[in-house]
Amino acid sequence: MVDVQPAPVIDIAVSDAGIRFRRNRRGRRSFKDLFAGRDRRSRPDEFWALRGVTFTVRQGESIGVVGRNGQGKSTLLKLVAGVMIADEGAVDVTGGVAPLIEITGGFVDDLSVRDNVYLTAGLHGMTKRMIDERFDEMIAFAEIGDFLDTPYKHLSSGMKVRIAFSVISSLDEPIVLVDEVLAVGDKVFREKCYRRIEEMKAAGRTLFFVSHNERDLRRFCDRGLYLDKGALVLDGPIDDVVDRYNDEHGIKK
Amino acid sequence: MTSYGDERPQWTPASRYRHALRLLTRRDLRVRYSTSVLGYFWSILDPLLMSAIYWFVFTQVFHRNADLEPYIVVLLTALLPWMWFTGAISDCTRAFLREAKLIRSTKIPRSIWVNRLVLSKGIEFLASLPVLALFAIFSGATVGPGLLLFPLAIVLQCVLTVGIGLIVAPLVVFFRDLERAVKLILRLAFYASPIVYGISDLSANYRSILSFNPLTGIFSLYRAGFFPEELDWFAVGMSALISVALLGIGVFVFSRLVRNVLKEI
Ligand SMILES: Nc1ncnc2c1ncn2[C@@H]1O[C@H](COP(=O)(O)OP(=O)(O)OP(=O)(O)O)[C@@H](O)[C@H]1O
Ligand SMILES: [Mg+2]
Numbered sequence A: 001m002v003d004v005q006p007a008p009v010i011d012i013a014v015s016d017a018g019i020r021f022r023r024n025r026r027g028r029r030s031f032k033d034l035f036a037g038r039d040r041r042s043r044p045d046e047f048w049a050l051r052g053v054t055f056t057v058r059q060g061e062s063i064g065v066v067g068r069n070g071q072g073k074s075t076l077l078k079l080v081a082g083v084m085i086a087d088e089g090a091v092d093v094t095g096g097v098a099p100l101i102e103i104t105g106g107f108v109d110d111l112s113v114r115d116n117v118y119l120t121a122g123l124h125g126m127t128k129r130m131i132d133e134r135f136d137e138m139i140a141f142a143e144i145g146d147f148l149d150t151p152y153k154h155l156s157s158g159m160k161v162r163i164a165f166s167v168i169s170s171l172d173e174p175i176v177l178v179d180e181v182l183a184v185g186d187k188v189f190r191e192k193c194y195r196r197i198e199e200m201k202a203a204g205r206t207l208f209f210v211s212h213n214e215r216d217l218r219r220f221c222d223r224g225l226y227l228d229k230g231a232l233v234l235d236g237p238i239d240d241v242v243d244r245y246n247d248e249h250g251i252k253k
Numbered sequence B: 001m002t003s004y005g006d007e008r009p010q011w012t013p014a015s016r017y018r019h020a021l022r023l024l025t026r027r028d029l030r031v032r033y034s035t036s037v038l039g040y041f042w043s044i045l046d047p048l049l050m051s052a053i054y055w056f057v058f059t060q061v062f063h064r065n066a067d068l069e070p071y072i073v074v075l076l077t078a079l080l081p082w083m084w085f086t087g088a089i090s091d092c093t094r095a096f097l098r099e100a101k102l103i104r105s106t107k108i109p110r111s112i113w114v115n116r117l118v119l120s121k122g123i124e125f126l127a128s129l130p131v132l133a134l135f136a137i138f139s140g141a142t143v144g145p146g147l148l149l150f151p152l153a154i155v156l157q158c159v160l161t162v163g164i165g166l167i168v169a170p171l172v173v174f175f176r177d178l179e180r181a182v183k184l185i186l187r188l189a190f191y192a193s194p195i196v197y198g199i200s201d202l203s204a205n206y207r208s209i210l211s212f213n214p215l216t217g218i219f220s221l222y223r224a225g226f227f228p229e230e231l232d233w234f235a236v237g238m239s240a241l242i243s244v245a246l247l248g249i250g251v252f253v254f255s256r257l258v259r260n261v262l263k264e265i
Helices: A031-035 A073-081 A111-123 A128-142 A157-166 A187-202 A214-220 A238-248 B012-036 B041-060 B071-092 B100-105 B113-137 B145-174 B177-191 B204-210 B214-223 B233-264
Strands: A010-020 A048-058 A062-066 A089-094 A095-101 A175-179 A206-210 A223-228 A233-235
Touching: A010 A073, A010 A206, A010 B233, A031 B233, A048 A073, A048 A089, A048 A206, A048 A223, A062 A073, A062 A214, A062 A238, A073 A089, A073 A095, A073 A175, A073 A206, A073 A223, A073 B145, A095 A157, A111 A128, A111 A157, A111 B012, A128 A157, A157 A187, A175 A238, A175 B113, A187 A214, A206 A214, A214 A238, A233 A238, A238 B012, B012 B113, B041 B113, B071 B113, B071 B145, B071 B177, B071 B214, B113 B145, B145 B177, B145 B214, B145 B233, B214 B233
Parallel strands: A048 A233, A062 A206, A062 A223, A095 A175, A175 A206
Antiparallel strands: A010 A048, A010 A089, A223 A233
16 A cells, blocks of 8 residues: 555535425425425415534545434435435536435345345446456454345344445445444444444445434544534534533433 | 545436435345245246237137237237236335335435336346246247337336336325226226237228327337337327336326425325
């Protein structure tokens, strides 16, 4: 390895981003609204899940997103992952993203674990040769070597998450998004995942981390974003952000 | 953990798209055939059974008096592509709903959810062509140079099917009733297209009305190899025009709706 100090590269630039959702799914929907462009007026049955959010992330930073339930954390990650599109502003992401969001989404119940690994890793941009190379490592990490030819639907829910985490976290993309996926899985496996996330962080990946667990946030993140009612109310060192969150919601140490 | 270093694949948007398309198509085939023994035969059994029924009804029961012979080839030349068309469009009504979980977790260009359906039904169509060849040989059909128009028909049908799919797929997410409506319209379209009959069987009046159905021109191309009198360049021209227009509308509708589709699923 050549030891050069790279200039800070902007990985993620979010400027004045906003996205709105319909509150009432049953409400009537007119053709006119559907086809209206991105800058149409907001309707009464809609609300902004995120609005006016602006920040940039440099390569290698690790960011924790804090906020109460329903304040827009997952939505922000989806915008960065590109699985949702902002209604306002811009979200620019340079480089690939390994989205540990709804990780089991790509897995097909009726296919075997082996087929599923090839499918999911392939859809996330790995070539067959890369998967071949990594296959044993992925299976070993998930510790499900005996179930390679079992249909995915017959795995236990913890095992499903394990193999999914193992595949997506092997993607080797420069940006990693983690949205509370570690809640499932037993303690030993969770610790293994944490170590992997730390390795990724040490390898210089950009990390975006959503969690309600204060210890995890302080462990993995340097910087924090505090979301409240869809607005970014504080962007600073993680300790400040977590302290402010605790203050505002009356949590004593 | 190891790193791939220099061997990271250099994806261009197009190669990434093709890669995903291939994976999804292979997934569909694998899912379909992993649980069934007869696999491939099911996909040709359906049009074969339909052909047999129509053949029986129109030649044995009703004694059709038309010039196009052999009738079984008349049927198959349009029924097989019809299966492709109707299969792809009715699958498109569930394109987003069925794959919601996967769509929520990857950012592959969303048009893939329509294109993959057209592609996998198209592959089934190609795989069923040997059946047409067998029947053509054993029923003593004559083959002419019009057979060279077959690829043109396939291209036109791709354009038409993708165009309609791009319109239908996102709209169904917001208007679920459309799913049933599309099924109904497809059933109607079956009789409003030259499938159980040929355009040369029709009076000039009906024939010109039917030319405005884009499937008329497409089926006329498929049949041209066996029945030169079925080739109608006016219908083909209309079909090309309408198909391209529908594709344009489809691209517009799709790009406008996709943002809301992602929120809704
Ligand atoms: N697809 C959607 N359609 C409609 N509303 C949505 C959609 N996704 C999210 N919302 C709404 O947007 C708001 C923010 O949701 P989000 O999932 O981002 O919250 P969160 O901060 O991740 O919460 P949690 O801590 O519970 O995970 C919520 O009010 C939610 O109901
Ligand atoms: Mg969330």
